[in-house]
Amino acid sequence: MQPQDHFWSKAARYYEREFVDPYRKDVRNNPLKKTLHRLRNPDTGVVADLGCGIGPLLPFLARRFKTVHAIDFAAGMLERAGERVGNHANVKLHQASFLDLRAVPEPVDVAVAVNSLVLPNPAELESALREIKRILKPEGVFLGIVPAIDAVHYYTMLLVDRALGSGQPIEFARKNASHHCEHDSYDFAFGQFRFRGLEQHFWQPFEVAHRFxxxxxxxxxxxxxxxSWKQFAFGKELGEHEPPWDWFFFAKAA
Ligand SMILES: C[S@@+](CC[C@H](N)C(=O)[O-])C[C@H]1O[C@@H](n2cnc3c(N)ncnc32)[C@H](O)[C@@H]1O
Incomplete structure (x- = not known):
């Protein structure tokens, strides 16, 4: 089997088309940028964007911190991130896995990971968390977003209710929900999502507390x-309900 960085590199080509975007203007109450802005320190601050992807956060970070270390293990992602930050001399790109962050040349004040803590093996996920803690300064903070498996259950529930409400039998309601929530791509018991060779872990809220x-x-x-409901099928009809979510976290070293 090809390693995950290979599939993430390929994903760089179709990223905007296929991935839900937590930075959209119509995403409500995302505390990420507000919190990062509060933590800013353009004189001495060092931030690491872990799993920077195609670099949507990098220009924002470059304006608020002295040095930005942009880390990703996928060459295809770093290539696109590099194009985006061409004129920000304080952004340093590093190709590295979360399991070995020795490429980050200095301790960081802030580590941020947006939808990148998705390592499929929980033992590696915890090793990655320990490695992230290792690169933090003693007073450093770690924040970001993880994809939510409980939100897939929620969206499934709304779709089932919608079909039942329009008079469809339960078998149809379940089949329809399963199709639109892409249940074939999930292993709900273990919180895994498989898509085009990528295998990602999606989180339960209790698991964030536990693993951290x-x-x-x-x-x-x-x-x-x-x-944004706009990124989901039937979002318009379901608009009276809260949209599905990801989990924002803010943590400090114990
Ligand atoms: C869903 S994308 C998110 C990208 C970016 N943070 C954003 O918000 O758009 C996940 C990124 O994490 C990277 N990634 C996943 N697992 C990684 C690992 N173990 N080590 C380094 N990078 C990883 C992937 O290559 C990909 O660029």
Missing amino acids: RRAGFVLKRLKKVHL
Whole structure:
């Protein structure tokens, strides 16, 4: 089997088309940028964008921190990130896995990971968390967003109710929900999502608290970031309900 960085590199080509975007203007109550702005320190601050992808956050970070270390293990992602930050001399790109962050040349004040803590093996996920903690300064903070498996259950529930409400039998309601929520791509028991060779872990909220504690973090805040209904089938009809979410977290070293 090809390693995951290979599939992430390929994903760089179709990223905007296929991935839900937590930075959209109509994403409500996303505390990420506000929190990063509060933590800014253009004189001495060092930030690491872990799993920077095609670099949507990098120009924002470059204006608020002295040095930005943009880390990703996928060459295709770093190539696109590099094009985006061409005129920001304080952004340094590093090709590295979260399992070995020795490429980051200095301790960081802030580590941020947006939808990149998705390593499929939980043992590696915890090793990655420990490695992230290792590169933090003692007073450093770690924040970001993880994809939510509980939000897929929620969206499934709304779709089932919608079909039942329009008089469809339960068998049809379930089949329809399963199709639109792409249940074939999920393993709900283990919180795994498989798509075009990528295997990603999606999180339960209790799991964030559990794994962060085991890796030596104190979880200070865990909050739903409601996504845009525009990125979901039947979003218009379901608009009276809260949209599905990802989980925002803010943590410090224990
Ligand atoms: C869903 S994308 C998110 C990208 C970016 N943070 C954003 O918000 O658009 C996940 C990114 O994390 C990177 N990634 C996933 N697992 C990684 C790992 N173990 N080590 C380094 N990068 C990883 C992928 O290559 C990909 O660019």
